[in-house]
Amino acid sequence: MRDKPYRPWHPVTVRTDNEMPRSDLEIRKADCAALQALAAGIANEEQQKRALGAVLHICGLHQPSWMPSEHGGERDSSFAAGKQHVGFQIRKLISHSLSILTGESNDRPAHDRRTGKPADDRNADRARQ
Numbered sequence: 001m002r003d004k005p006y007r008p009w010h011p012v013t014v015r016t017d018n019e020m021p022r023s024d025l026e027i028r029k030a031d032c033a034a035l036q037a038l039a040a041g042i043a044n045e046e047q048q049k050r051a052l053g054a055v056l057h058i059c060g061l062h063q064p065s066w067m068p069s070e071h072g073g074e075r076d077s078s079f080a081a082g083k084q085h086v087g088f089q090i091r092k093l094i095s096h097s098l099s100i101l102t103g104e105s106n107d108r109p110a111h112d113r114r115t116g117k118p119a120d121d122r123n124a125d126r127a128r129q
Helices: 029-040 045-058 073-095 098-102
Strands: 013-015 026-028
Touching: 013 029, 026 029, 026 045, 029 045, 045 073
Parallel strands: 013 026
Antiparallel strands: none
């Protein structure tokens, strides 16, 4: 049986043998079960982490987004880049602090940028040393 050519818009398939996926269009059976448990609201901590990992895997974060002409060329490259963009946005949202994401001011005490001393004289004796 001849393998189908890789196309990033093909549906994701589930491997029944729970082996390592060959591409970002395949996930393990355990990953699919974790996604279903997450959607039902009954996933434990391990399943939640596994489901997030499966979503990032489907986004193809570790795959090159460029496709040569024999694999679809510019259209497939654009589609793969869009998938990666979604994955990068999810990864950004889970790895950066909320104050950075929202643009709110830091909760840390202010310091004088020139001297490095605390602005409210807390620990001012240590700052003099």
